[in-house]
Amino acid sequence: DEEGDDDGDMSGSEGGAGEEVHQPPEKIQIDVDGIGDRLIQFPLPFGRYSNGQWTGTGKFQYLRGQGVARQPSVGVEEDEDQGACCLFAYSFVRLKEEKLGEHVQDYQLSMDLRNMLLEMRGPDGEEEYQVHVAGQKFPGSEDDDDDPDADLDNPGPESGILDIGARVSLEVVAEQEWSQIFEEVCQHVRENFVDEDTGGVDWDATCAGYRAVLPRLRSRSELTDLCSELLAELGVSHMSVSDPEPEDDGRSRGILGSHGHLGLQVTWHEIPGAGGAYRVDKFTKGDVWDMRYSGPLARAGVGITEGSYVVALNRTRVCQEVSLDQMLANSGSNEVFLTFVPPESAARFAQVQGLLQKSGGVDGFRRLSANQRKALEGQGAQDRKRRRNKKKGKDAKKDKGPEQVQAEVDKQLARILQD
Numbered sequence: 001d002e003e004g005d006d007d008g009d010m011s012g013s014e015g016g017a018g019e020e021v022h023q024p025p026e027k028i029q030i031d032v033d034g035i036g037d038r039l040i041q042f043p044l045p046f047g048r049y050s051n052g053q054w055t056g057t058g059k060f061q062y063l064r065g066q067g068v069a070r071q072p073s074v075g076v077e078e079d080e081d082q083g084a085c086c087l088f089a090y091s092f093v094r095l096k097e098e099k100l101g102e103h104v105q106d107y108q109l110s111m112d113l114r115n116m117l118l119e120m121r122g123p124d125g126e127e128e129y130q131v132h133v134a135g136q137k138f139p140g141s142e143d144d145d146d147d148p149d150a151d152l153d154n155p156g157p158e159s160g161i162l163d164i165g166a167r168v169s170l171e172v173v174a175e176q177e178w179s180q181i182f183e184e185v186c187q188h189v190r191e192n193f194v195d196e197d198t199g200g201v202d203w204d205a206t207c208a209g210y211r212a213v214l215p216r217l218r219s220r221s222e223l224t225d226l227c228s229e230l231l232a233e234l235g236v237s238h239m240s241v242s243d244p245e246p247e248d249d250g251r252s253r254g255i256l257g258s259h260g261h262l263g264l265q266v267t268w269h270e271i272p273g274a275g276g277a278y279r280v281d282k283f284t285k286g287d288v289w290d291m292r293y294s295g296p297l298a299r300a301g302v303g304i305t306e307g308s309y310v311v312a313l314n315r316t317r318v319c320q321e322v323s324l325d326q327m328l329a330n331s332g333s334n335e336v337f338l339t340f341v342p343p344e345s346a347a348r349f350a351q352v353q354g355l356l357q358k359s360g361g362v363d364g365f366r367r368l369s370a371n372q373r374k375a376l377e378g379q380g381a382q383d384r385k386r387r388r389n390k391k392k393g394k395d396a397k398k399d400k401g402p403e404q405v406q407a408e409v410d411k412q413l414a415r416i417l418q419d
Contacts, residue, residue, distance in 0.1 A: 044064075048065040050065070056112060056113035059090065059091050060089065061107075063085040065086075086100075087102075087104045105121050129164055178223045182210075189234070207230065210230045213226055214226075274354075283298065
């Protein structure tokens, strides 16, 4: 009885006020007897169909691509828009097919089947992602009743275009990524090599030996060389590792500094009286005369040296909790503003920081009223004037002749005698 009361209380709490009660779907029974005589052909034209899904409104969505067989070609690149299809929706209420949009690579419905995420490829070959209501035509398409003044070219709710670059960022730590790639190579050979004994090679011991070299890698191309040497230990052909494709600007992905990196090896240090900073232990140089293959800080005019302290990046003070790589996120191929203190100027930097802290910092100086600033400037002018007068007096004394000196001595003696 007690268990029954508990069950009753739980069911009552689930159906409380303000909570949505989900009813189980209605069961559908199919009469299979004589079903072959009751089938109706789906009235669609010939084509290449894929990704058929039901929407929340009862429409059936699908992609249809080019259905005409093409002649085989040798040495001719395929059309970049070959994989793009048109998205259709078939209404079983109206028994009619409706075209929703073009240049769709793929799509996925939301969990409630009411919205959809589309991977698009335009005529220019650029990929983009859009979000639209499932089963409805895209904004700006034919027979679309949306506002004619709506902005359909820029990301936003009117166009449905998603700005992936501004909304999604991925932090990639090179050393961790390279370690993962190396481990995946080892695991792939261990699980898929044709010979379970790997040709008599102790694969785990071999991988351990090459794994010790990982901390010494400084570029993606060096990782490729390391993995190639590892696979060569198997003594078989047709096994290789390739570098990733270059960027659009032609630069290699493997050179440090090409993807938001400064090519630095730093350690955190506390500067007495000035807080902490990243001390430059070493930085990548490369071919300093070639911007594609040189470290960013080794180029002419930068002036940073080993032992310098990096105190700010893009005018943001560094801290131990956030690494320089994290601060450089989304800044690859862009110019950054680096504030550093040479090692011989660390003491002077600490002195200046101490004076700023005592006076309320830079913000404290900015909060001074105009009268206070004027008074300070006037006081400084008076001090400079007194120093100039004092200097003139000293110079005048230096220019006195013997007669003037003797006259002053006589005056002083007369004054003493009178007293």
